[in-house]
Every structure is written in C-alpha cells, then in structure tokens.
Amino acid sequence: MSQHLKPSVRITGLALAVAGAFAATGAQAQDKGTVHLAYVEWSSTVASTNVMQAVLEQAGYEVETSALSAAAMWQSVATGDTDALLAGWLPTTHEDYYARLKDQVVDTGVNLDGTKLGLAVPADSEASSIADLNEYQDDFNGEIIGIDPGAGLMRLTENVVDAYDLDLDLRTGSGATMTAALGSAMDRDEEVVVTAWTPHWMFSRWDLKYLDDPQNVYGGAEQIHTIVRQGLEEDMPEAYAILDNFNWNPEMMGEVMLMNQEEDSDPYENAKQWVEENQDVVSEWLPES
Structure with a gap:
C-alpha cells in the first residue's frame, strides 16, 4: 500500500477566504481527525x-491517500482500512467488486455522470467498428493496448475479444503505459487501438474516436x-456529508486532468488551484452550517 500524507492546515489567502464557508477555526481543524482516501492511478x-x-x-x-489496484481499492474500503473511494464505476465496470462487497460498504451515490467505455482509434482510421479490427489487424500490429490487468475495463475487453472473435492480442500495462x-503512435501517424474511457484527457489532446460496439459488450453510459x-x-458526519455531496x-x-498533463505539474497543487478558482461549485459540496 502506497501512502502519502498531506498537512491538514494551510494558512493561505484561500483558506482564510473560505473559512466562514467551511465553519472551521484553526483550533477546530486540529480536532477533526484523518480521512483516508483510496484511489487507483x-x-x-x-x-x-x-x-x-x-x-x-x-x-x-x-x-x-493510498494508490492501489482497483480490486484492492474496493477491498480496503470494505474492510475499513480506508474511508472512501471516488472511483466506483457502475453498473458495469466494477459490477463484480460491488456484487461481492455491497453489504460491506456504503454507496453514497453518483459523483459524475456521462462516462463511456470502449476501444479508441485515431479519428481517421479506416476501422469504424470493433467488428472491423480483424480486417485491419496488421495495421494495428495485431494488438490492443490495455491498462492494468485488474481493471474492470480489461475484464470487459477480454469479453469483447471473445464476443467478436478478435485475432488481436490484448496487452496489459497501466493507464500511463x-x-x-x-x-x-499518434506522433508517428500510425494506427493504434487502445482501451479507452471518458472522461479522459487523451480525447482533448488527440483526435480520436470510439469504435462502434454493435454487440453492446461494453454496455451503455456509466x-x-x-x-x-x-x-x-x-464517526465523521461532516466529512461524510462532503463526500456525499461531491458531484x-x-x-x-x-x-483538472489537462492541468495534470502539463510538464512537471503536481496533481495536488493543480487540485488546490482548481478548488480556489471554483468556489461556487465547491460550496455546493459543503454541509449547511
């Protein structure tokens, strides 16, 4: 389990500006305890x-915060080793985890609507459907570039390979690889097919398209x-309320994802900047005083 700790109180202009909204004095802040978030990278x-x-x-x-595999992330919340995760992709991607652990966790509801899973290729690719991949398998070097093997997206993609009887190999790796x-591949103007999901910054950086999934193996929007x-x-009603309200x-x-792709950027510092610049949104996540 990989952990990194962040200090709880930062006396900045931002902290002072929103102190009333959070109804937290410096003395109170020291007494509120620690929230442990699990996440997958x-x-x-x-x-x-x-x-x-x-x-x-x-x-x-x-x-x-602890960076874990998807399975370990869910398990850590179920056992109480961590307090929360913000990445429960339902009803399809994480259906196995949820089915197994639903009686040991609390689903507070949706924090983001409008997701999509599938296989993505360059927008100008001749392939338009997953069913086309065998025809163009040489163009794609006979492989689908995947992510970490424990991910629900990879399980679904294994089902896609079977359902469409694809002759391409599904490569495991990580989101970064x-x-x-x-x-x-995009820099060399070469064909490539990757496991993809929305929201993701890659659709802003490169001109990509999802391949049609006529058998609907990936399912609809999640x-x-x-x-x-x-x-x-x-134990922590205020922290629970913030997590519950997050949307x-x-x-x-x-x-935020695009900010994180800037060279030498720090995702935590970017998040603080985004929070500072979007107080109208953040205020809606705070419990009423």
Missing part, C-alpha cells in the same frame, strides 16, 4: 481524489459513484 481518479483531498483539508481534516503508446466505509457517517461533470474533471 487512472487520470480521472487522480483528479477527483486530489480535488477531494484539497476540499477536506480546507474543512479541517488531515487526509491520507497505454497513453504513452498512444502518444507515440456513472462514477462515491463509496465509503460503513460507520463513516457516524461534478466531465468538463470540470477534464479541466
């Missing part, structure tokens, strides 16, 4: 987790849910 989840970290810290909590391979441990509402849209998340 997908660009979308890095964005949402850092934004929530910044918000909870301004509310007076210390925040710890997938986008690196995609970027290299939603991202906030999942918390049992007992959090009783944004793909455009907002996309802003």
Whole structure:
C-alpha cells in the first residue's frame, strides 16, 4: 500500500477566504481527525481524489491517500482500512467488486455522470467498428493496448475479444503505459487501438474516436459513484456529508486532468488551484452550517 500524507492546515489567502464557508477555526481543524482516501492511478481518479483531498483539508481534516489496484481499492474500503473511494464505476465496470462487497460498504451515490467505455482509434482510421479490427489487424500490429490487468475495463475487453472473435492480442500495462503508446503512435501517424474511457484527457489532446460496439459488450453510459466505509457517517458526519455531496461533470474533471498533463505539474497543487478558482461549485459540496 502506497501512502502519502498531506498537512491538514494551510494558512493561505484561500483558506482564510473560505473559512466562514467551511465553519472551521484553526483550533477546530486540529480536532477533526484523518480521512483516508483510496484511489487507483487512472487520470480521472487522480483528479477527483486530489480535488477531494484539497476540499477536506480546507474543512479541517488531515487526509491520507493510498494508490492501489482497483480490486484492492474496493477491498480496503470494505474492510475499513480506508474511508472512501471516488472511483466506483457502475453498473458495469466494477459490477463484480460491488456484487461481492455491497453489504460491506456504503454507496453514497453518483459523483459524475456521462462516462463511456470502449476501444479508441485515431479519428481517421479506416476501422469504424470493433467488428472491423480483424480486417485491419496488421495495421494495428495485431494488438490492443490495455491498462492494468485488474481493471474492470480489461475484464470487459477480454469479453469483447471473445464476443467478436478478435485475432488481436490484448496487452496489459497501466493507464500511463497505454497513453504513452498512444502518444507515440499518434506522433508517428500510425494506427493504434487502445482501451479507452471518458472522461479522459487523451480525447482533448488527440483526435480520436470510439469504435462502434454493435454487440453492446461494453454496455451503455456509466456513472462514477462515491463509496465509503460503513460507520463513516457516524464517526465523521461532516466529512461524510462532503463526500456525499461531491458531484461534478466531465468538463470540470477534464479541466483538472489537462492541468495534470502539463510538464512537471503536481496533481495536488493543480487540485488546490482548481478548488480556489471554483468556489461556487465547491460550496455546493459543503454541509449547511
């Protein structure tokens, strides 16, 4: 389990400006305890987790974060080793995790609507459907570039390979290795097919398209849910309320994800900047005083 800790109180102009909104004095902030967030290192989840970290810290909590595999992320909340995750892709991507652990966790609801899963290729590719991939397999070097093997997207893509009887190999890796391979292919103007999801910054950086999925193996649009441990509402009602109220849209998340792609940028510092510049949105996540 990889952890990094952030200090709970930062006396900045921003903290002072929103102190009333958070109803937290410096003395109160020291007494609120620690919220432990689990996340998987997908660009979308890095964005949402850092934004929530910044918000909870301004509310007076210390925040710890742990980067885990998707399966371990869910398990850590179910066992109470961590308090919450912001990356519950339902009803399809994480359906196995949810089915197994739903009686051990609390689903507070949707934090982002309008997601999509599938296979993406350059927009000018001759392939337009997953069913076309065998015809153009040589163009794609006989492979689909995937992400971490424990991801729900990879499980679905394995089903896609079977359903469409594809002759392409599904390569495992990570979100970072997938986008690196995609970027290299796009720079060389070569064909490439990758496991993809929306929201993701790659659709802003490169001209891509999803392949049609006539068998609907990937399913329709999904939603991202906030999942918390049992007992959090009783132990930390204010923190629970903030997590419960957290809701944004793909455009907002996309802003943060693009900031995170800048050279030498710090996702945590970017999240703090986004929170500072979007206080009207953040105020809606705070419990009423």
